[in-house]
Amino acid sequence: MSTVIRGGTIVTADLSYEADLLIEDGRIAAIGQGLVGDSVLNASGCYVMPGGIDPHTHLEMPFMGTYSADDFESGTRAALAGGTTMVVDFALPSPGQGLLDALQMWDNKAGRAHCDYSYHMAVTWWGEQVFDEMQAVVDRGITSFKHFMAYKGALMVNDDELFASFRRVGDLGGIAMVHAENGDVVAELSARLLAEGNTGPEAHAYSRPPQVEGEATNRAIMVADMAGVPLYVVHVSCEDSHEAIRRARAQGKRVWGEPLIQHLVLDESEYFNADWDHAARRVMSPPFRNKAHQDSLWAGLQSGSLSVVATDHCAFTTEQKRTGREDFTKIPNGTGGLEDRMPVLWTKGVGSGRLTPNEFVAATSTNIAKILGMYPQKGAVLVGSDADLVIWDPEAEKTITADAQQSAIDYNVFEGVQVKGLPRHVLTRGVVAVRDGRMLGAEGHGRFVARQPRGQVNRALSQWKSLTAPRPVQRGGIPASGV
Ligand SMILES: NC(=O)NCCC(=O)O
Numbered sequence: 001m002s003t004v005i006r007g008g009t010i011v012t013a014d015l016s017y018e019a020d021l022l023i024e025d026g027r028i029a030a031i032g033q034g035l036v037g038d039s040v041l042n043a044s045g046c047y048v049m050p051g052g053i054d055p056h057t058h059l060e061m062p063f064m065g066t067y068s069a070d071d072f073e074s075g076t077r078a079a080l081a082g083g084t085t086m087v088v089d090f091a092l093p094s095p096g097q098g099l100l101d102a103l104q105m106w107d108n109k110a111g112r113a114h115c116d117y118s119y120h121m122a123v124t125w126w127g128e129q130v131f132d133e134m135q136a137v138v139d140r141g142i143t144s145f146k147h148f149m150a151y152k153g154a155l156m157v158n159d160d161e162l163f164a165s166f167r168r169v170g171d172l173g174g175i176a177m178v179h180a181e182n183g184d185v186v187a188e189l190s191a192r193l194l195a196e197g198n199t200g201p202e203a204h205a206y207s208r209p210p211q212v213e214g215e216a217t218n219r220a221i222m223v224a225d226m227a228g229v230p231l232y233v234v235h236v237s238c239e240d241s242h243e244a245i246r247r248a249r250a251q252g253k254r255v256w257g258e259p260l261i262q263h264l265v266l267d268e269s270e271y272f273n274a275d276w277d278h279a280a281r282r283v284m285s286p287p288f289r290n291k292a293h294q295d296s297l298w299a300g301l302q303s304g305s306l307s308v309v310a311t312d313h314c315a316f317t318t319e320q321k322r323t324g325r326e327d328f329t330k331i332p333n334g335t336g337g338l339e340d341r342m343p344v345l346w347t348k349g350v351g352s353g354r355l356t357p358n359e360f361v362a363a364t365s366t367n368i369a370k371i372l373g374m375y376p377q378k379g380a381v382l383v384g385s386d387a388d389l390v391i392w393d394p395e396a397e398k399t400i401t402a403d404a405q406q407s408a409i410d411y412n413v414f415e416g417v418q419v420k421g422l423p424r425h426v427l428t429r430g431v432v433a434v435r436d437g438r439m440l441g442a443e444g445h446g447r448f449v450a451r452q453p454r455g456q457v458n459r460a461l462s463q464w465k466s467l468t469a470p471r472p473v474q475r476g477g478i479p480a481s482g483v
């Protein structure tokens, strides 16, 4: 069965033009005028864009004594409903567990995915087994390794482990990733706040001021530079961290920053809401910031110092959040956003004139496909690319409500937000998963996407590093003493 997408405007990261698309065997077979196929999707008045790629999700993840509530089934269904056709989830070994063991667990969970997926591997401890298994992980097409600089006593790695792991990632031609918050300072501030009687969700924000993120981001950048590895900083929430990334990039360092749609749109006032549930539902790390930090993130997307918009989708029900009723440090950290990332970014970004449609495609799809080594299979509208596509209706509107969402949780942090710009049709490798705005779904259709190590940036960086590597000074003989 072939499909033609007819009458739309193709919008990629660098071009907008009117053309039809022919899809055969899950791939784009032709782009042009007057194409013919077995079935037709009407794209008139719409933009035909690469489906979104969300590079930061935590589906059915064991965390803080529970599991995140959306699994690969509901999570990828939510993704498709919002125009995202691929997720990259974090395989998370518990400290002491092998990487291949964790990978097996993630493979077991991912079989129900509606759309394609890949993994990053988290490095939550360090030892010979981790060092050795990293090669096998890269051989399976998982080329990005995440390090938590926060969550002391649980997932956090120390600087010696960070440096050792970064060097190994660099040698394997991969990308180092960091959750950049100073976990020692967070632990100290949290203990002090609790002792002073600050037990509510607002104390989560007090315990993680922007400086803890700025310090850790600077540290990670310097460690990555010494290790000779490209660095990707997840959930950049504030100017302090953005400034470090901006400066590093201006110095020629290979660093990318990823703001979340939540941080771009929601601010710290959420934590001061009189309703405990309202505030706790928004507890995530890093926390929401003030308007000045939000302006910094938008400016980063506009100027190119920040590259990708993600969600860090890690959804917990109200019941799960209530574990922290007496103690904010026990509130499971995380918020949802998979279904809302594209419509909210379009509305607040393109709809306000902060972003062009092409910049929207770059930030939601193409840039991350390039960074993670899967372009142009993903993130592109080119002959031969996977037909992961969103037919975007810029005039369609809705108000976001939990009642109408795909996610398994009982609330939505964007509740009540009006969006203009929604998917009319969504295709995952040529299969229509959303038609005329209605979810059809395709449970189990999703496939693992293996990625290539040693991308262009890695190769350029290793060439530069070997040219500038420390070498012994060639000297003549040392004169014999006393002669
Ligand atoms: N971000 C968050 O609060 N939860 C998910 C785990 C993480 O990325 O830190």
Ligand SMILES: [Zn+2]
Binding pocket: 179, 234, 235, 285, 286
């Ligand atoms: Zn994180």
